[in-house]
Amino acid sequence: GAVVSQHPSRVICKSGTSVKIECRSLDFQATTMFWYRQFPKQSLMLMATSNEGSKATYEQGVEKDKFLINHASLTLSTLTVTSAHPEDSSFYICSARGTGGFGDTQYFGPGTRLTVL
Amino acid sequence: GENVEQHPSTLSVQEGDSAVIKCTYSDSASNYFPWYKQELGKRPQLIIDIRSNVGEKKDQRIAVTLNKTAKHFSLHITETQPEDSAVYFCAASLTGGSYIPTFGRGTSLIVHP
Numbered sequence: 001g002a003v004v005s006q007h008p009s010r011v012i013c014k015s016g017t018s019v020k021i022e023c024r025s026l027d028f029q030a031t032t033m034f035w036y037r038q039f040p041k042q043s044l045m046l047m048a049t050s051n052e053g054s055k056a057t058y059e060q061g062v063e064k065d066k067f068l069i070n071h072a073s074l075t076l077s078t079l080t081v082t083s084a085h086p087e088d089s090s091f092y093i094c095s096a097r098g099t100g101g102f103g104d105t106q107y108f109g110p111g112t113r114l115t116v117l
Numbered sequence: 118g119e120n121v122e123q124h125p126s127t128l129s130v131q132e133g134d135s136a137v138i139k140c141t142y143s144d145s146a147s148n149y150f151p152w153y154k155q156e157l158g159k160r161p162q163l164i165i166d167i168r169s170n171v172g173e174k175k176d177q178r179i180a181v182t183l184n185k186t187a188k189h190f191s192l193h194i195t196e197t198q199p200e201d202s203a204v205y206f207c208a209a210s211l212t213g214g215s216y217i218p219t220f221g222r223g224t225s226l227i228v229h230p
Contacts, residue, residue: 034217043222044161044206093160104149104212108160 002028004096006109013084014117021079021112023094029074030096034106035067038091050077084116119144121209123221131229136197138224140207141189147209150190151218152181156203164205165192168212197228 003026013019023033032051036044048064050056050071058064066088068080077096081088091113095106120143130136140150148169153161167174167181167190174181178197183190194201204225210218 041225044220046217046220049217095161104210105151105163105166106208106218108153108162110160111158113158 002096002098002105002107004030004094004107004109006094006112008112009110010113010115012115012117015085016083019081019084019114021081021092021094021114023077023079023096023109025075025096025098025107028096028098030077030098031074032097033071033077034095034097035069035077035079036093036095038093038111040091044093047079081114084114086116089114089116119147119209119219121207121219121221123207123224125224126222127225127227129227129229130197132197132199134197136194136201136226136228138192138205138207138226139189140191140209140221141187142209142219143188144209145185145188147211149210149212150181150183151208151210152192153206153208154203155206155223161206194226197226199228199230202226202228 005024007022035047047062048056048058048069050069052071052074056069071077091111093111094109097106123140151166154164155161165179165181167183178195180193204223206223207221208218
């Protein structure tokens with residue numbers, strides 16, 4: 001099956017620092033990756049969509065200079081939260097979609113719990 | 118754009134009962150409808166999906182039905198078990214090409230032993 005990993009699973013950082021989260025598709029090529037943010041007991045909020053080799057497309061209200069997304073290869077996308085503040089604390093989840101047999105379904109990573117002190 | 122409504126937001130059942138979660142979508146072009154289960158603190162996992170060329174699909178205790186005319190689809194779980202307790206999300210999208218799936222707001226299913 002399709003496996004997506006995400007690292008780190010949990011990070012605690014001080015306000016003002018930057019945090020990088022990696023999302024990898026382990027056994028398929030992810031032509032598209034999605035980044036979501038999820039608050040407790042709430043739905044998945046799409047932040048941005050990235051296609052390999054292209055600039056990410058951000059959803060309305062998401063600051064692209066604060067949430068830097070890079071999709072440099074078909075198996076790796078990164079989300080960098082720059083100058084993190086306590087309000088950025090959340091559960092960040094990536095998902096990946098490939099081609100062929102993996103072309104329709106999104107496969108989610110395990111998520112990263114970010115806590116900004 | 119697509120809009121997906123999901124109901125109910127919370128569903129509480131006794132073990133052994135059936136549970137039904139309903140979703141409606143707005144874009145008649147949508148042709149792929151996956152359902153995800155998310156346990157607390159974990160990733161959403163695909164449990165079943167259906168494409169617009171079929172009206173029903175079953176996988177053991179789980180089934181999904183699709184009514185294209187009415188633009189709604191439902192998840193049915195029979196003989197519920199405590200381990201079915203989780204948040205369930207429906208989604209609607211297009212197959213092929215670059216599209217962005219639209220998710221429902223989720224249903225918290227609680228199965229009481």
